[in-house]
Amino acid sequence: MERSEIFEKIQEILVDALAVDDDEVTPEAKLIGDLGAESIDILDISFKLEQEFGFKIAQGELFPEGVTQDPEFVQDGKVTEKGLATLKERVPHFNFEQLERDPSVSNVSKIFTVDALVTFCEQKLQTA
Amino acid sequence: MRWMWIDRIVELVPRERMVAIKHVSMAEEHLHDHFPSTANRRAMPLMPMSLIVEGMAQTAGVLVGHAEGFKEKVVLAKVSRAEVSREATPGCTLRYTATIEQFTPAGASTKGVVELIEPGVDGGGEPEVIGHIDLIFSHLDNNMGGVQYPEENFVFSESFKTLMQTSGIDADF
Numbered sequence: 329m330e331r332s333e334i335f336e337k338i339q340e341i342l343v344d345a346l347a348v349d350d351d352e353v354t355p356e357a358k359l360i361g362d363l364g365a366e367s368i369d370i371l372d373i374s375f376k377l378e379q380e381f382g383f384k385i386a387q388g389e390l391f392p393e394g395v396t397q398d399p400e401f402v403q404d405g406k407v408t409e410k411g412l413a414t415l416k417e418r419v420p421h422f423n424f425e426q427l428e429r430d431p432s433v434s435n436v437s438k439i440f441t442v443d444a445l446v447t448f449c450e451q452k453l454q455t456a
Numbered sequence: 457m458r459w460m461w462i463d464r465i466v467e468l469v470p471r472e473r474m475v476a477i478k479h480v481s482m483a484e485e486h487l488h489d490h491f492p493s494t495a496n497r498r499a500m501p502l503m504p505m506s507l508i509v510e511g512m513a514q515t516a517g518v519l520v521g522h523a524e525g526f527k528e529k530v531v532l533a534k535v536s537r538a539e540v541s542r543e544a545t546p547g548c549t550l551r552y553t554a555t556i557e558q559f560t561p562a563g564a565s566t567k568g569v570v571e572l573i574e575p576g577v578d579g580g581g582e583p584e585v586i587g588h589i590d591l592i593f594s595h596l597d598n599n600m601g602g603v604q605y606p607e608e609n610f611v612f613s614e615s616f617k618t619l620m621q622t623s624g625i626d627a628d629f
Contacts, residue, residue, distance in 0.1 A: 345536075367599075368533040372592050375558045375565045387562045387598065 334449050338442065341376045345369055355443040363442075373445075383452045390448060391440060392419050396433050407431040421448035460615050461511040462552065465518070465623035474519035475553045478511050482546040503544040508570060509535060512589040516554035516566040518616060520593050523559060526612045526629035529596035529605060533563065540587035542572060549573040551583055563594040 339353045346363050359365040365373070374385045387393065392415055395401050401411030412431060416424060422439040467475040480487075480503045487501035513532045521530045544550055551571040558565045570587035573580040596605050612629060620627035 368592065368594060371563050371594060372534055372536065372565070374560075374562075375592070378558060387560070 329450075329453055331446060331450055334453070335442075335446050337380050338377075338445055338449065341373060341380060342442065345372045345376055353442055355441065355446065357442045358438050359440045359442065359445070360437040365440075377445075377449060381449055381453060383456050385452075388418065390419075390445075392436075396436055402433050405433050407433055407436065421445075421451060459510075460514065460619060461507055462514050462619065465515075465619065465625060466551075468519070468522065468625055471523045471556060471559065473553065473555045474515055474522075475551065476511075476515040476518075478550040478552070480544050480546050480548045480550065487546060501546055503548075503550070505538075505540050508540055508544065508550065508587065509538050509589055511550060512552050512554060512568045512570065513591060515552040516556075516568055516591050517593060517611075518619070519554050519556060520559070520564045520566065521612055521616075522627070523556070523564075526609060526616075526627065528598075529609055529611045530564075530593050531596050531611060532591060533594040534592035535589070536565070536592055537588060537590040539589075540570060542584070542586040544572055544586075547575040549575070549580055557590075561595065562598050563592060566591050566593070 335355065339350055342348060342353045342359075342363060343350050346359075346365055346369060348363050352363060357363055359369075370391050374390055377383075377390075378385055395411060395415055395418070396407075398411070401408055401414055407415070407427065412424065412427065415422070415427075415436070422444045423441070424439060427435050427439055462476040462478050465474060465476045467473070482501065486504065488499070490502055490504050491500045493499040517530050517532065521528060549572070551573060553569045553571070555567045556564055557567050568589040568591065569585055570589060571583035572586045573583050575581075596611075609629070617627065617629065
């Protein structure tokens with residue numbers, strides 16, 4: 329499936345799940361910051377992606393869980409090197425450039441963009 | 457005593473579908489406030505839409521809880537869709553049909569249909585579809601934030617056990 333086609337399907341899913349307008353769902357839009365997603369929406373979006381694309385998503389596969397609560401991975405409000413390495417391993421579909429520049433824990437949710445979601449689905453479809 | 461918004465489970469297909477009914481009664485006090493008469497209008501006792509959503513949430517919640525033997529703490533996390541096109545007045549029966557769409561260790565999504573059965577001399581009339589309510593449930597112990605909750609399953613209380621028993625469904629939880 330073409331990346332543009334995946335984006336269109338994801339756009340439709342996010343409009344439905346987050347009650348946003350389709351022009352708000354740009355590749356750069358951050359799910360938690362710009363589109364107002366909350367943790368429970370991630371579960372909803374996972375369900376909708378599974379239905380739309382026919383693959384299974386394991387818990388924590390789409391968005392990291394527990395990393396920011398772990399003192400080994402976050403110290404003094406910043407993600408540690410070990411934390412960053414763990415994130416890269418668990419959720420390789422994210423772009424970590426910004427977090428590498430500024431590892432503040434508040435920046436973790438900012439890496440969850442629509443584009444990352446497209447990459448995630450693209451990778452899942454390739455390995456399916 | 458938990459506020460129960462379903463009277464009886466009439467069908468349960470484990471991990472798949474559950475049907476429950478609720479008789480709307482004038483004895484329910486809130487109907488007198490929803491809505492009382494005013495200087496310009498007669499009283500209009502109507503089942504509040506929010507409680508119709510709760511009735512579906514209880515129906516679907518029991519279905520989701522039953523799937524894992526009521527070991528999971530199943531909580532309503534999101535109302536994805538709630539459309540109800542007609543009022544339910546005292547004497548009517550609401551029939552909730554909940555179907556599991558997806559089920560994972562983290563939670564479940566359900567689709568729901570609400571039907572209204574008008575009372576009649578020879579029993580009820582034909583059920584009329586009056587709404588659709590789709591829900592997302594979370595298994596609380598598998599929450600994303602890693603928050604710990606008490607071991608006891610405080611969601612499925614004694615009231616739910618009673619509901620299962622009076623509906624003739626064997627439930628040991």
